[in-house]
Amino acid sequence: MPTTRTHPATQRSEHTREALLRAGTLRFVEHGFEGASVEQIAREAGVNKALINYHFGGKRGLYVAILDTTFGEIREGLRALAQSGGTPEQLLGRMLDLFRVMAEERRPGFPALMLREAMAPGERFGRLIGPHLAAMVNVVRLIVERGIREKRFRKVDPLLTHLAMIGGMAFFFATQKGREHLAVQGAFPGRFPTGEEFVEYMKGLMLNGLAVERPPRRPRSERSRAK
């Protein structure tokens, strides 16, 4: 079988596989499954295009392998997070940090992969991505439900909370390149916020937005400026 290695991994084949996974990720993230071509991926990986068929059984096989490894890693990170201690506020913050690290460092482009799959749900969507997404929803749900139980959060819907928070994050990181692109053309207004900036903003928004006590409608006077 091509996809499961028979020889020790200390061979050129390992390099080939990983080069294809890396180049494939880049192309699939930017152009989607249909938009990417195996020739371009192979060229970018510096290997012959026939090797995509040999190692992964075809274009779709490469794509599935990429989704698998990517979301497997995300899920592992979530598992560790769910077991760690702290207040619900801290856990939510740590989840946002994890998302950023994955999106910017460990698995660049994973938000775009996720979004593309969710927008064009084929058969594979449910089987492949579904369980991983469900795990993500579940972590948020546990945190939010605990926050509510401990009277730290308002009685919000955990699923809607997940959608608003993770949706905002996925959108931001999936469209970072687009903003850069616009920036170069001078077509985008204002600054080009970094991932860290956005994550800090999101933490503030969520923690204030979820907090129990409602602020008074009329502000008395100017106080506590957010730095």
Next chain:
Amino acid sequence: MPTTRTHPATQRSEHTREALLRAGTLRFVEHGFEGASVEQIAREAGVNKALINYHFGGKRGLYVAILDTTFGEIREGLRALAQSGGTPEQLLGRMLDLFRVMAEERRPGFPALMLREAMAPGERFGRLIGPHLAAMVNVVRLIVERGIREKRFRKVDPLLTHLAMIGGMAFFFATQKGREHLAVQGAFPGRFPTGEEFVEYMKGLMLNGLAVERPPRRPRSERSRAK
């Protein structure tokens, strides 16, 4: 010229154009530009595929026409919103309502179109979508800045506010079908929230999250349950 009509619009050609625009939107939204085929679009529109070239000058021409009309309408709605009166809170709420109406009724699929473009920024991205996005950012910026000036909002960054809010909205509506799909397979946890539900949630999150007075860290006792 094919794209600008010379004859009165009371002809079959008008029907053909609109059938192609409608079918094209569906296909482009679901499969992206590369993933959609003109043959399928023409079949779905019930017209001959050569007419795509006649009326729009080709596949790309049809796509551009779709982006143009879609985002033109969004922008018009925003213009009206910006001129209407009310508190910053009301304006933000009305903007979210407008987004939902556009995404679910007037221009189904527009969030997906926006996302796909933003994820794969080509040359046309800046020229075509850029100005429309800039207009969107600008409306949020004006509202948020007024809210801050009037001491109703915290001193938040308007651009980050826009990204979190509109990003969450775009994500939600672009992935609605995906959730339905998962729901059928039983792979998605929990309910399947409607657009209206999500918009109401987002209003609450933003207004609480942006509000001036910070809630105390320790809740005194259980009060004011959010309905």
Next chain:
DNA sequence: GTCTATAGGCTGATAGAC
């Protein structure tokens, strides 16, 4: 304006030498 027929390019995949 609409349709049929067809051209021409590109894509993913495979057979077979090394």
Next chain:
DNA sequence: GTCTATCAGCCTATAGAC
């Protein structure tokens, strides 16, 4: 495992009849 050569299929676009 890697590479070259090649194929069949699909896709967009066009020419020309009506």
